[in-house]
Amino acid sequence: MEDLAHPIWDADNHYYEALDAFTRHLDPALGPRAVQWATIDGRQYHVLGGKVSRAVTNATFDPISKPGCLSEYFRGNPQGANPIELLRDHEPIRAEYRSPAARLGVLDEQGLEGCFLFPTLGMIYEEPLKDDPFAVCATFRAFNRWLAEDWPFDYHGRILTAPYLTLADDQWAVEELEWAIDQGARLIVMRAAAPTTVTGMRSPFDAAYDPFWARVNEAGITLVVHAGDGGRSSNGFARDGFAANFSQGDFRPTIKSFHIEDAVHDFLLSMTLAGHFVKFPNLRVASIENGAEFLPDLFRKLRSQDKKLPGYFGEDPVEQFRRHVWVNPFWEDDLETLVALMGADRVIFGSDWPHIEALPHPLDYVADTQPLSPEDRQLVLHQNAVDLAAPRPL
DSSP, X not given: OOOXXXXXXXXXXXXXXXXXXXXXXXXXXXXXXXXXXXXXXXXXXXXXXXXXXXXXSOTTOSXXXXXXXXXXXXXXXXXXOOHHHHHTOXXXXXXXXXXXXXXXXXXXXXXXXXXXXXXSGGGTSHHHHTTOHHHHHHHHHHHHHHHHHHSOSEETTTEEEOOBOOOSSHHHHHHHHHHHHHTTOSEEEEOSSOOEETTEEOOTTSGGGHHHHHHHHHHTOEEEEEOOOOOOOOTTSSOOSTTHHHHTTOOOOOGGXXXXXXXXXXXXXXXXXXXXXXXXXXXXXXXXXXXXXXXXXXHHHHHHHHHHSTTSSSSOHHHXXXXXXXXXXXXXXXXXXXXXXXXXXXXXXXXXXXXXXXXXXXXXXXXXXXXXXXXXXXXXIIIHHHHHHSOOOO
């Protein structure tokens, strides 16, 4: 790899949850309302809200597929490899997937200054539990307490871990946010979806959530909207459920492949249409692992609304969006096109390591940044993420 004149920060890393990540601090009285373990045909599965989850084939993560084992598949599969065989290339779980000290050593080996760290299972478990908002809140409060124990939110200034926030209960969200801030969180993470409350689904930008957003605005910490199970329906055109096709060995393309992009498109578009950035002008939102192909359509819709309702946004809504939102592209996205759309100061690098879709070696991405100027490369590979990691309190 070429020598760079600056360090590199990876804005999309993951841990694999410990076996008791959801249950260590969970009230056992909740029983089947929350998360339990079950053994079926010799394999362990999570049971969520009384239903067996098969979203991942091995919720213990031991053994686990190797980091980036599907990277060539996503690059166009030049060798014509069978993705099922690639996934079956397992190894025992590595210490760095569950230990911050071990992960720090791996960052050194990988040549990274630091990383943002996000859930694996945690990003897909709100949806199966959503019809019981109390259980959702209890589960993720327990999850965040485990997280603070096993993965401190700021580990040596190099591993920044984001607690998971749900809006299933507006008061709970404020309380959990205050706890996260007190624990030193520099980021919070949620899925791109409208929450289900005791009165039904509600927009995340409903006035009922203003106290939550006002506190995020005041604290100046970054909200990460990370890919997860947003509950999108295929309306019969494909199997629903997170990783439904992959978990059954079916790699044929379906419209389900676009659910992640659709979910973040609707979340960020709704946020802008609701005037959220006017109401809370200190908000910073990072879209991570959602790709970037949704942006041209989102911008088109914002400009269309601006023409139909002149003066509603008070300014060019696309410029307003660019001021408040940062985007992490999929590594197979066209980086130059994204920089042209968002500006180099709003693009952040993330490898998704150590997931199966990840880059096997995070710095492999450096080659993809060569068309950019040295100044823009430094922004994308380092400075933008570092800036987002620094709270900007009012």
